[in-house]
Every structure is written in C-alpha cells, then in structure tokens.
Amino acid sequence: MILEALDDAGLSLSDVDGVCHAESSMGLAEYLGIHPRFTDSTMTGGSSFEVHLEHAAAAIAAGVCDVVVSVYASTPRSDRTQKRPVTRRFPGGPNPMAEWEWPYGMRMPMGPYALAASRHMHQYGTTSAQLAQIAVSTREWAVRNPRARYQTPLTIDDVLASPMQSSPLHLLDCCLVTDGAGAFVLASAGRARSLRKPPVYVLGAATCHDHMMISQMPDLTVTPGTVSGANAMAMAGISPAEVDVLMGYDSFTITALLHLEDLGFCPKGEGGPFAADGKLGPGGSLPMNTNGGGLSFTHPGMYGMFLITEAVRQLRGEGEARQVPGAQMAVAHGSGMVLSCMSTAVLGTEATL
Amino acid sequence: MAGTRGTDGTRGNDKPVPTRMEPPVGADSAPFWAATRESVLLVQWCTDCDRGIFYPRSFCPMCGSSGSGLEWRTASGRGTVYAATTENNPAATGVTFSNGEPYVVALVDLEEGVRMMTNVVGCPTDDVHVGMAVEVTWEPLTDGRQLPLFTPASGQGPAAGPAGGSK
Numbered sequence: 195m196i197l198e199a200l201d202d203a204g205l206s207l208s209d210v211d212g213v214c215h216a217e218s219s220m221g222l223a224e225y226l227g228i229h230p231r232f233t234d235s236t237m238t239g240g241s242s243f244e245v246h247l248e249h250a251a252a253a254i255a256a257g258v259c260d261v262v263v264s265v266y267a268s269t270p271r272s273d274r275t276q277k278r279p280v281t282r283r284f285p286g287g288p289n290p291m292a293e294w295e296w297p298y299g300m301r302m303p304m305g306p307y308a309l310a311a312s313r314h315m316h317q318y319g320t321t322s323a324q325l326a327q328i329a330v331s332t333r334e335w336a337v338r339n340p341r342a343r344y345q346t347p348l349t350i351d352d353v354l355a356s357p358m359q360s361s362p363l364h365l366l367d368c369c370l371v372t373d374g375a376g377a378f379v380l381a382s383a384g385r386a387r388s389l390r391k392p393p394v395y396v397l398g399a400a401t402c403h404d405h406m407m408i409s410q411m412p413d414l415t416v417t418p419g420t421v422s423g424a425n426a427m428a429m430a431g432i433s434p435a436e437v438d439v440l441m442g443y444d445s446f447t448i449t450a451l452l453h454l455e456d457l458g459f460c461p462k463g464e465g466g467p468f469a470a471d472g473k474l475g476p477g478g479s480l481p482m483n484t485n486g487g488g489l490s491f492t493h494p495g496m497y498g499m500f501l502i503t504e505a506v507r508q509l510r511g512e513g514e515a516r517q518v519p520g521a522q523m524a525v526a527h528g529s530g531m532v533l534s535c536m537s538t539a540v541l542g543t544e545a546t547l
Numbered sequence: 548m549a550g551t552r553g554t555d556g557t558r559g560n561d562k563p564v565p566t567r568m569e570p571p572v573g574a575d576s577a578p579f580w581a582a583t584r585e586s587v588l589l590v591q592w593c594t595d596c597d598r599g600i601f602y603p604r605s606f607c608p609m610c611g612s613s614g615s616g617l618e619w620r621t622a623s624g625r626g627t628v629y630a631a632t633t634e635n636n637p638a639a640t641g642v643t644f645s646n647g648e649p650y651v652v653a654l655v656d657l658e659e660g661v662r663m664m665t666n667v668v669g670c671p672t673d674d675v676h677v678g679m680a681v682e683v684t685w686e687p688l689t690d691g692r693q694l695p696l697f698t699p700a701s702g703q704g705p706a707a708g709p710a711g712g713s714k
C-alpha cells in the first residue's frame with residue numbers, strides 16, 4: 195500500500211524520511227528499511243491519521259523532514275470469518291474504564307454512541323428517521339463506488355426495520371466491519387509540485403480531545419470537533435460554506451450528525467432536520483462521505499485514513515461516478531475512540547492557495 | 548455461555564461466580580470501594596473549589612488542589628438519568644448478569660454534581676428514559692464490595708417521564 199501511494203506520487207522509498215503509524219512507526223520503518231528523521235506513533239483511534247497529517251505537515255514546515263508516509267491496514271472481517279484469535283487493544287497508561295465502565299457491560303464501541311444519540315434525541319428532539327437519512331444518503335454515494343461493500347439502495351424504512359442494537363441505534367445506523375488499507379504521502383509544497391499527480395494542499399489542521407471514556411465526556415451532544423474544526427478552518431482562512439466535500443467520520447449515523455453541528459454546517463441541535471432533506475447525498479448542497487463512508491464503503495476499525503484518501507481523490511477529479519463537480523475544498527474530519535479525539539484537516543487544490 | 552452463566556452469583560458451596568467484569572480498585576479509590584461494603588456511596592470532594600470529583604483522583608482536575616483539599620462525602624444516592632441505552636444483544640457484550648435479557652446502561656448525574664456510568668435495574672428496560680429520577684441500589688461483588696446500580700426513585704411511577712425521552 196505504501197509502495198502504491200509512493201508510485202502514485204512519483205516517489206520511491208528512498209525519498210521517505212518520515213513515517214507515521216498508529217501502532218509502531220519503528221516497526222513500520224524497520225520493515226520498509228528506512229531510517230526516518232521524523233517519527234509519529236500517535237494512536238488516537240480512528241482519528242490517528244488526521245493527527246498524523248497534522249504532525250507531518252508541521253514537521254515538514256519546520257524543516258525536520260521532506261517526505262512522510264502514513265499507512266493503515268486491518269483485517270477484522272477476515273479475523274472474524276476465519277476465527278483468528280483477536281487481542282483487544284486499549285490505549286496504554288491508566289485505564290479507569292476497567293474500574294468505572296466495564297463492569298456495566300456496555301457494548302463497545304456501539305454503546306457510547308447510543309448514549310450520545312439518546313441524549314441528543316432528548317435534548318433536541320432528533321428522531322431515528324433523521325439519523326436514518328444519513329445512512330440513506332451515504333448509501334446513495336456507495337451505489338456509485340464500485341469498491342463499496344454495500345451497493346444496493348437503502349430506504350429510511352430499511353434502516354428503521356433493521357434490528358435494534360444498543361438503542362436507539364439500529365443495525366444500519368452502524369458502520370461496517372471490513373478489511374481495508376490505505377496510505378498517504380505528504381511532501382513539501384515545493385517538492386509536490388514537481389511530482390506525478392497534481393498536489394492537494396493541507397490548508398489547515400487541528401486536533402482536540404476532551405475525554406477518553408464516554409462517562410467523562412463533558413457534554414454528550416458536543417464533541418471536541420467544535421475546537422479542532424474551528425481551529426483548522428481558521429488556519430485555512432475558510433468558513434464551512436466554502437467546503438465542497440465533507441469527509442466526516444461516520445462510525446455511526448449519530449457521529450456524522452454531531453460533526454455537521456460541531457463543524458458549523460448547521461446550528462447545534464439542528465443536525466437532524468439539516469440532514470433530513472437529503473442534502474448530504476449526490477447532487478445535494480453538502481456532499482458528505484462521497485466514498486460511501488464507514489456506513490457503506492469500508493470500516494476496518496480505524497477509518498480515518500479513508501477520509502483523507504477520498505478527499506484527495508475528489509480534489510484531483512478522480513471521483514469517477516461519484517465525482518463532485520468542481521470540488522476545490524474538502525474537509526477530512528476524524529473521530530477517534532468514543533467521540534474522544536477529533537482531528538480536522540482542510541485540504542484544497544492549487545486554486546485555493 | 549451456558550457453563551459460565553451465573554444466576555444468583557453463587558454456585559453451590561463454591562466461591563461466588565462473577566456475573567460481570569468486576570472492577571479493580573484504582574490508586575485513589577480505595578475509600579470509595581470500602582464504603583460500598585456498607586452500602587454507602589461516597590463522592591470525592593474538592594473543598595477548595597467546592598465541587599465533586601469523579602472518578603477519584605490524587606488531585607482536583609478542575610482547580611489543581613491536592614492533598615488536604617480533598618475529602619470524601621456521603622452522597623444522597625439520588626440522581627437523574629443523563630443518557631441511557633438498552634443493550635439488546637447481551638451475547639455481544641459477554642455479560643452474564645442479565646441472564647441473556649436486554650439491560651440498560653446509563654449515565655446518571657448524582658445530586659452532588661458528578662456523573663457515573665451504571666445499570667438501571669428494577670423496572671422494564673422500556674421504562675428507563677433520559678431525565679428519569681433514580682436512586683442507588685447495590686449488587687454484591689464476589690469479594691464483599693458492592694457495585695452501585697440505580698433503580699427508579701421511590702414514588703416515581705413508571706410512566707412519569709417526559710414525552711420524547713429515549714430508552
């Protein structure tokens with residue numbers, strides 16, 4: 195996957211002097227046979243790759259390194275079907291979850307999102323049908339992506355009729371479990387201009403986390419994306435209205451709904467009605483998750499890499515049947531752990547500089 | 548599953564069989580767990596900023612106060628459901644305390660201003676809703692400690708919740 199990404203950029207392994215990996219950047223570099231000047235093993239769950247992008251951009255800007263790769267590959271679906279032993283991994287350090295959450299049998303990772311949905315429904319009147327529309331719009335994109343796992347159209351009734359899991363989330367409010375892999379290459383703007391493909395530029399990037407476990411989240415209806423989103427857009431000097439494509443991490447329908455509010459695409463509490471008219475789907479005013487998302491395209495466990503790869507494809511005009519016409523500006527918004535760590539990247543074409 | 552499923556937490560004259568993952572005692576929470584043996588719910592309190600701290604820590608994460616600034620107070624045991632979900636697929640969570648039946652995981656805001664995860668028990672799962680008044684009840688663990696769970700507050704009818712509450 196790394197070699198393919200480098201080839202796509204017109205680079206080779208010998209050009210790489212920075213590596214990122216959410217488990218072991220040392221192991222990755224050793225395997226690749228490179229001795230990097232920049233290394234980042236940041237693990238913030240599904241948003242790890244947006245954090246890698248942010249750190250790598252800062253390191254390149256500081257002159258620490260020239261070319262950074264980040265890669266992700268995971269096979270949870272095959273692990274399940276082939277009954278391979280799976281070791282559950284949790285972040286290092288103190289683990290208060292064992293003392294204050296695990297005894298209560300909350301289903302992971304579904305339970306925390308169900309709690310957030312229950313609170314959002316109570317506080318703002320959000321309905322299951324509004325959440326379902328997000329799954330429906332996302333499937334409309336997946337129908338146009340031959341690589342998507344689910345490619346048959348979906349209706350709101352289909353979602354509402356799917357089995358209730360952790361209430362109020364139905365099965366089709368939940369992301370897939372798939373195998374998958376992706377990689378990105380980041381180089382200085384000067385270097386990137388001379389490479390094989392038209393570069394996509396990092397215009398802004400920011401991260402924030404405000405809890406690790408859901409019982410410590412200050413407000414279940416407000417994510418730290420309010421901070422990362424505002425800071426990333428301020429760095430890029432843009433407003434939400436200028437975003438042509440939103441890649442908003444959709445581990446569950448409620449996750450994507452919270453991003454719409456917290457990134458400023460609609461006021462707090464209005465994500466349900468905002469999404470309900472289908473504007474997130476093909477031809478809508480806010481194309482979201484144009485690859486079919488974690489809900490219908492792929493979700494190997496930490497989906498954030500695919501937000502970046504799809505944003506790049508859209509900005510290069512490589513979206514094929516799902517291409518958003520004239521896309522110049524995209525936001526890749528990663529969500530890690532249980533709405534814990536949000537990391538936002540604003541990406542643009544040469545025309546946005 | 549059948550071989551490990553506990554019913555009343557005991558198996559003949561043998562040691563009690565855990566029906567759920569039993570919590571370790573954290574570095575700063577020994578007083579909390581000791582009090583549960585007497586069915587007392589304690590909340591760590593910062594006397595400097597006059598706020599409850601949960602989970603227990605070696606200092607106050609809100610104002611930085613440490614040592615003498617912290618004390619333990621007995622909570623009223625009353626609270627309000629802040630968020631709630633019914634786990635409809637107990638097999639997926641591996642717990643045995645519900646005997647395979649759906650059960651409620653909730654976040655409860657205590658009167659003292661702190662929030663904790665719990666199970667709401669003692670009523671049909673469909674009765675549990677955000678905003679519901681609840682009070683503490685205790686479930687024995689295998690080592691004599693007790694786990695704080697919550698039930699509908701005494702005097703609250705099963706249908707007292709506001710419209711639009713979720714389960």
